[in-house]
Amino acid sequence: MPEMPEVETIVQALKRRIVGETIVDALVEWPGSIARLSPAEFSQRIVGRRVAAATRSGKFTIIRLAPPKLLVVHLGMTGRLSVDEASEPNAPTSASQDAHTRVVIRFVSRKALRFRDMRKFGRIYLVDDACEIPLLRDLGPEALSDTFKPRMLRELLRRHRRQIKPLLLDQHVLAGLGNIYVDESLWQARIHPRTLSHVLSTEEANRLYRAIRKVLRQAIRNRGTTIRDYRDLQGEPGENQGVLSVYRLQGEQCRRCGHVICRTMVAGRSTHYCPTCQPLGSTEYAMTSDC
DNA sequence: CAATCAACCTGGGTGC
DNA sequence: TGCACCCAGGTTGATT
Numbered sequence: 560m561p562e563m564p565e566v567e568t569i570v571q572a573l574k575r576r577i578v579g580e581t582i583v584d585a586l587v588e589w590p591g592s593i594a595r596l597s598p599a600e601f602s603q604r605i606v607g608r609r610v611a612a613a614t615r616s617g618k619f620t621i622i623r624l625a626p627p628k629l630l631v632v633h634l635g636m637t638g639r640l641s642v643d644e645a646s647e648p649n650a651p652t653s654a655s656q657d658a659h660t661r662v663v664i665r666f667v668s669r670k671a672l673r674f675r676d677m678r679k680f681g682r683i684y685l686v687d688d689a690c691e692i693p694l695l696r697d698l699g700p701e702a703l704s705d706t707f708k709p710r711m712l713r714e715l716l717r718r719h720r721r722q723i724k725p726l727l728l729d730q731h732v733l734a735g736l737g738n739i740y741v742d743e744s745l746w747q748a749r750i751h752p753r754t755l756s757h758v759l760s761t762e763e764a765n766r767l768y769r770a771i772r773k774v775l776r777q778a779i780r781n782r783g784t785t786i787r788d789y790r791d792l793q794g795e796p797g798e799n800q801g802v803l804s805v806y807r808l809q810g811e812q813c814r815r816c817g818h819v820i821c822r823t824m825v826a827g828r829s830t831h832y833c834p835t836c837q838p839l840g841s842t843e844y845a846m847t848s849d850c
Numbered sequence: 851c852a853a854t855c856a857a858c859c860t861g862g863g864t865g866c
Numbered sequence: 867t868g869c870a871c872c873c874a875g876g877t878t879g880a881t882t
Contacts, residue, residue: 560875591859636876637860659860678878682863694877719854730877737875755875786875787862806875827855829873 561634562737562790563702564778565797566618569640572792573613573622578641580666581609592661592674594682604685605664617698617734618687628685630664632694635680637788645669677788694730702735703775709768716764719731723751723759725826726822727771735775739784739806742831744770746805751839752832753824758840777802778793805831809846 561569584607587598596604609623615621620640622630632640637659645668662674662683674683688695699715700707715733720728726732727741736744745752747770750763759767783789783797786807790796804814809822815834822831 562875565875588877633876635859636874676859677861678874678876680858719852724855728876739875784875789875826853 560620560636560638561783562740562757562778563615563618563735563790563801564740564781564795565721565783565789566620567779568637568797570613570615570620570781570793573620573640573642576792577610577622577666577670577672578613579623580668580670583667585665586663587661588663589661589676589679591679592601592676592683594679594684596685596752601683601685604628613637616695617701619692619698619739621689623655628687629689631684631689631695632674633682633684633688634676635676635682638681639788639790640674641675641790641792641794643673645673647779648797650731666754667697677845697731699729699731699733702771711767712768712771716759716767718757720755720757722752722825723750723754723756723767724828724830726756728826728828732802736771738828739786740771740778741776743804745772746832746837747774748835751837752830753839807831 566667573601579675581823582605585602587593587601590598593601598650608626610622612623614623618633620632622629622632632638658674659675659677661676674681684692686692700711719732723745724741727736727744728738742752744767748763748767750759750767768825778784778799781797781799781802784799785796786800807821808820809831811820812818813820813836816833816835817836818833820831821834822829824830
């Protein structure tokens with residue numbers, strides 16, 4: 560479900576709503592959501608700590624506790640976080656709100672942080688150091704950080720020799736993009752999703768850099784994309800779905816050239832692109848039979 | 851090293 | 867209605 564802009568939206572709200580809160584207990588409804596620890600160990604280790612900060616790395620939500628400990632959440636495909644207000648005594652107001660609750664962390668103030676996850680792909684970690692979580696330790700550069708420069712993208716494209724779409728989806732290479740924003744970025748940059756990364760020209764790589772930054776910034780401004788499950792901390796859907804150019808728009812007209820948008824499979828992921836705006840180089844062209 | 855596919859899960863949508 | 871099948875925003879690990 561959530562890519563970086565959705566996680567960023569949630570983290571911004573977490574900063575406002577749970578920093579300073581002290582944990583009284585944790586209810587684990589589905590032990591599988593807690594990585595490596597039993598529900599008893601998890602509860603025992605988290606109780607009494609205060610929320611010191613909320614930050615994000617790639618698609619990971621990182622809640623810093625005091626005394627020092629990191630509560631790290633990966634939302635997987637359908638994970639959701641919400642904060643129950645003190646007024647509602649930890650009893651969900653409606654049945655739909657309680658659906659798929661896996662973990663509830665309650666605070667002294669009677670507020671509570673609720674983790675819901677229909678498909679159970681999400682995970683909550685309680686660690687001393689981010690390095691204890693393999694993907695978090697090995698995360699590529701943040702796509703929107705000030706230190707990520709066009710030449711870094713160019714070098715990274717040249718270093719790997721892979722199809723551009725799976726490369727951009729790989730969080731070890733670049734942190735933040737998921738299926739929606741990779742398709743949107745490649746459309747914006749006019750690059751076919753199967754293009755081999757190392758054959759991209761400097762001009763194409765620079766276009767891709769600008770596209771990624773533009774697409775992610777816009778998505779954050781629109782508070783994320785809600786296709787189906789995504790909700791922010793308040794339970795509100797995002798608004799970015801209204802400005803998508805290709806994702807899930809197969810059969811419709813490309814807003815740039817008017818030709819029909821195609822859907823195909825790349826790296827096992829549903830992939831959307833405009834075959835006119837995003838042509839594949841002549842060498843590889845014979846290989847495609849998409850659309 | 852890179853590509854593909856299955857696996858982890860639940861549920862919504864579609865077509866017969 | 868029921869059922870089979872496809873699809874889903876992520877990541878990992880086995881296989882080719």
